[in-house]
Amino acid sequence: MALSLRSNTGSRNGTGCWTCPVHSCLARQGTEASVAAWLEVLAPRVAVMPGSPPLFRAGARLQSIYCVRGGCLKTWVVGAEGKERIHGFYLPGDLIGLDALWNARTASTATAVVASQVCVVPVERLKSAVGREPEISLRIAEQTSRQLAMALALSADLTAEQRLAAFLVQMAARLEARNGVFKLPMTRRDVGAYLRLAEETVSRLFGAFEQNGLLRCVDKAVQILDAQRLTALAEPGLERRQRAGARSPAVA
Amino acid sequence: MALSLRSNTGSRNGTGCWTCPVHSCLARQGTEASVAAWLEVLAPRVAVMPGSPPLFRAGARLQSIYCVRGGCLKTWVVGAEGKERIHGFYLPGDLIGLDALWNARTASTATAVVASQVCVVPVERLKSAVGREPEISLRIAEQTSRQLAMALALSADLTAEQRLAAFLVQMAARLEARNGVFKLPMTRRDVGAYLRLAEETVSRLFGAFEQNGLLRCVDKAVQILDAQRLTALAEPGLERRQRAGARSPAVA
């Protein structure tokens, strides 16, 4: 933030990190030394569009990981019945490909949800940088364990209602919603593929939430009206039996 | 394996890794230098019994991670309705506490499933060792991403049948079953808490598998009779619709 511009802005690798709008980008955090180390390994940003070839495919040897500059991307696999199962959505500042960093083989395919830009981080350069600047491996480990926590959260046996409520609360935070207003980058189908719900269930729940005054939404634009109740719904405080007994469709 | 005994066997830390029966233990793999580094950070083994105080509790500051020598341990949280949700089972060679290594705070509680022994690895000593011997961080990262993969697998929306089949195949491998015979360390309730299934469902599925000639089991002792079909069941090749249409309870 308080860092002054430097002469290497837009240097040979052309990342221009010092003018990058992504404040949560890894290159903007940590000590000066680690920032410099990041700058060394970052390759220029590239644009990725929905429908364009994936950053990497499942089972491929991982050449690079990616730091999201703008837009939204997803990693996914083809599960049962050829259905898409989304492992994660990636917003500006997030690192894509961490789970494969030490495996060499990727478990999922990475594609854009909307028009996006990413910075390329060649694995070889990154690994050699890790030896010189331990802070880098710390940041990587942080993001890795964050993703582990999210995966575990997803595996909890929550109701469809709890899943979607938690998802919306999380997305509002990650998208830095103002006054509860934000725009989901992904389709209902994508939301379902991520939360392991049918597209129709997601749609019905949006309707139920709206009817109960929790939020308003027009297509992908969402406004959270009652963040408190929505958060309460997300947490498994009211468990299954209670909710079932309450006989209240979707919301108390 | 081919390593000869050394004079530091049973040295001040008393781990006696060179005579340790756990061949998959981290201290037995890798270069000699990394092995030596591991030996430095390992504290003597300790015994843990079911019912004895946990290695650590959820939310605590992580003092040490643990390397399993023998027995079986589990990490778990109390989810909705006060029900136990098991994050993972740990068998000889596994490291416990990795997910909290970089967070400082543990997400789960670690207790013994059966009488077990673990080696203590103080976090401070481990972290300082990481700087000196990068290979250590590599092994840690490997196990971390392995756990990430397992968490993702668990979050897949598989049927109860697929979950249990996959679990049994995996346990047979991890327990190094001979002729498909092995003994599950944990109760049906624990299996359910791990797979996110009701205890009764687990029990019913064991019965169904047995009726279909996939396995035989008496209490916790299991013999897999048809590993091929069991593995096929575990994979989401036959998807929901087909299975439902087939009208075959549990197995075709």
Next chain:
DNA sequence: CGTCACTTTGAGGCTAGTCAACGGCGGTGG
């Protein structure tokens, strides 16, 4: 203006959870 992707709504069925009851087993104590 037709196509296509996305979304919404309705009807019905299946999976697995809940509730309940019972048998077996090991430990404990009278």
Next chain:
DNA sequence: CCACCGCCGTTGACTAGCCTCAAAGTGACG
């Protein structure tokens, strides 16, 4: 020794939540 208790495992009946199938409405785009 046996009665008692708690934990584990099993089985049956019922139910609810969510998926599947089907159809129709909307907007973007060529």
